[in-house]
Amino acid sequence: MTDKWKALREHHAQVAGRRILTLFDEDPGRAAGFSVRADGLLFDFSKTNIDAGGRAALIALAEASGLAEKRAAMFSGKKINETEGRAVLHVALRAGEAHRILVDGRDVIPGIAETLRRCGAFAEAVRSGAFTGQGERITDVVNIGIGGSDLGPAMAVLALAPYHDGPRVHFVSNVDGAQVHDVLRGLNPETTLVIVASKTFTTIETMTNADTVRRWMAGRVADPAAQFAAVSTAADKTAAYGIAPERVFGFGDWVGGRYSVWGPIGLALMIAIGPERFGEFLSGARAMDEHFLAAPFAANMPVALALTGIWHNQICGYPTRAVLPYEQRLSRLPAYLQQLEMESNGKSVALDGSDLTVQSGPVVWGEPGTNGQHAFYQLIHQGSRVVPCEFIVARHGHEPDLAHQHLLLVANCLAQSEALMRGRSLEEARALMAAKGPEGEELERQARHRVFPGNRPSTTLAMEKLTPFTLGQVLALYEHRVFVEGVILGINSWDQWGVELGKELALALQPILEGRESAGGKDGSTAALVAFLRG
Numbered sequence: 073m074t075d076k077w078k079a080l081r082e083h084h085a086q087v088a089g090r091r092i093l094t095l096f097d098e099d100p101g102r103a104a105g106f107s108v109r110a111d112g113l114l115f116d117f118s119k120t121n122i123d124a125g126g127r128a129a130l131i132a133l134a135e136a137s138g139l140a141e142k143r144a145a146m147f148s149g150k151k152i153n154e155t156e157g158r159a160v161l162h163v164a165l166r167a168g169e170a171h172r173i174l175v176d177g178r179d180v181i182p183g184i185a186e187t188l189r190r191c192g193a194f195a196e197a198v199r200s201g202a203f204t205g206q207g208e209r210i211t212d213v214v215n216i217g218i219g220g221s222d223l224g225p226a227m228a229v230l231a232l233a234p235y236h237d238g239p240r241v242h243f244v245s246n247v248d249g250a251q252v253h254d255v256l257r258g259l260n261p262e263t264t265l266v267i268v269a270s271k272t273f274t275t276i277e278t279m280t281n282a283d284t285v286r287r288w289m290a291g292r293v294a295d296p297a298a299q300f301a302a303v304s305t306a307a308d309k310t311a312a313y314g315i316a317p318e319r320v321f322g323f324g325d326w327v328g329g330r331y332s333v334w335g336p337i338g339l340a341l342m343i344a345i346g347p348e349r350f351g352e353f354l355s356g357a358r359a360m361d362e363h364f365l366a367a368p369f370a371a372n373m374p375v376a377l378a379l380t381g382i383w384h385n386q387i388c389g390y391p392t393r394a395v396l397p398y399e400q401r402l403s404r405l406p407a408y409l410q411q412l413e414m415e416s417n418g419k420s421v422a423l424d425g426s427d428l429t430v431q432s433g434p435v436v437w438g439e440p441g442t443n444g445q446h447a448f449y450q451l452i453h454q455g456s457r458v459v460p461c462e463f464i465v466a467r468h469g470h471e472p473d474l475a476h477q478h479l480l481l482v483a484n485c486l487a488q489s490e491a492l493m494r495g496r497s498l499e500e501a502r503a504l505m506a507a508k509g510p511e512g513e514e515l516e517r518q519a520r521h522r523v524f525p526g527n528r529p530s531t532t533l534a535m536e537k538l539t540p541f542t543l544g545q546v547l548a549l550y551e552h553r554v555f556v557e558g559v560i561l562g563i564n565s566w567d568q569w570g571v572e573l574g575k576e577l578a579l580a581l582q583p584i585l586e587g588r589e590s591a592g593g594k595d596g597s598t599a600a601l602v603a604f605l606r607g
């Protein structure tokens with residue numbers, strides 16, 4: 073463990089248990105001092121136990137990790153994905169044509185621009201009815217993909233529902249046939265466009281679902297392949313699958329699946345909201361990239377979000393963090409962030425192959441408010457574990473005639489972070505109960521149940537309104553947060569070897585479940601479950 077980590081731990085030992093509220097008494101300017109603004113976004117981390125000394129120690133840790141150099145390396149196309157020998161260039165997908173980024177001596181920007189133009193033209197053709205498949209205007213689009221080839225576009229289509237003016241868009245990801253069955257029910261094969269989205273074009277769930285949908289279509293249309301498009305890095309495999317090259321949209325292996333919504337994996341979103349709005353989504357991300365590159369660490373939003381994460385997880389030892397959007401249309405954001413954060417930073421081996429000496433990245437979970445308030449907030453307020461909460465809220469909704477409901481939503485969001493910090497003391501609980509009647513031991517017993525320990529940290533990310541631009545900003549903010557945390561932990565955030573073993577074992581279990589092979593070599597539990605579940 074380096075001196076910087078030790079310094080942080082020592083600082084934490086001195087301030088642990090201190091009431092966050094006292095920091096506001098000591099520093100009336102705390103709310104402004106411990107928040108960061110960027111292009112209309114406000115990130116407030118003042119309701120945490122980070123003080124000036126803690127922030128300085130966190131920034132020193134970030135500086136010592138080589139963050140500035142690694143950030144420059146990522147943006148310039150260096151092969152920072154060391155275990156796979158790849159550059160990491162999702163930022164190139166939104167950089168704009170004025171840039172030049174070399175990978176293996178070749179500028180990747182012209183290819184990206186060309187693919188974006190092709191996607192835009194195809195999306196427009198589908199939206200306008202110029203693309204008719206085999207006869208009729210497309211009414212429904214089915215995106216088949218999983219992980220990064222599903223979560224990004226599925227989350228964003230939902231988030232940007234007010235801008236949705238294209239055909240209906242559906243998503244199939246799970247190998248559970250129930251999902252594809254339910255999605256296809258009610259769709260007309262003659263007016264359905266299928267997008268097979270898979271970076272590798274080998275993922276078993278996606279290819280199995282694609283086969284199922286192709287069979288469904290073949291029952292009604294002469295040439296199902298004419299209504300299939302593909303998004304993939306594997307042009308040879310999409311061709312072998314029979315998808316015409318003019319409907320295949322590629323991207324480089326330097327875009328990780330969970331970072332790929334900005335390119336052709338976003339095609340379903342582009343069809344839903346149109347290329348122009350999609351361009352605004354990219355502009356929002358680009359604005360966050362520029363901020364991330366230019367702002368000093370102390371005023372840098374992704375750095376502040378990441379350092380708050382490091383403080384809570386690796387220093388305070390809180391093993392999870394909750395993402396709580398007070399925005400129903402962001403209901404898939406926690407799932408999206410689960411993949412982004414946990415597939416990126418859920419690793420306990422450092423870049424040099426040694427074991428990490430600190431905790432790997434945290435468990436990320438969440439649900440939109442106010443729904444979560446009526447489900448799991450009980451534990452957040454009174455459970456024995458501390459869960460740092462990340463609130464997300466917008467000043468305005470999209471429904472002016474329901475502004476009173478939006479105001480209630482905002483009030484709830486602010487009330488929760490206030491309640492988490494402030495809590496309710498035993499004395500306050502006693503006074504509350506005394507007014508209701510019980511006395512003596514009964515009053516004491518009842519009061520204890522109504523105590524809130526408080527002093528529970530939270531952050532709030534606030535925006536004007538959830539638009540394509542602000543959604544782009546928010547997603548890029550979280551991407552860069554993951555990057556900064558990964559650099560500080562000294563891990564490779566860009567691979568995902570941890571998903572491989574289960575895939576291999578599932579393949580080996582198929583013939584056993586079919587009864588073609590014996591469960592002989594399996595452990596007792598797996599063999600018994602096979603016996604129970606076999607056909």
Ligand SMILES: O=P(O)(O)OC[C@H]1O[C@](O)(CO)[C@@H](O)[C@@H]1O
Nearest residue numbers: 219220221270271272275329571
């Ligand atoms: O786009 P593909 O190649 O089908 O992969 C889907 C997902 O599977 C994973 O590789 C994990 O299994 C993710 O990283 C990825 O987003």
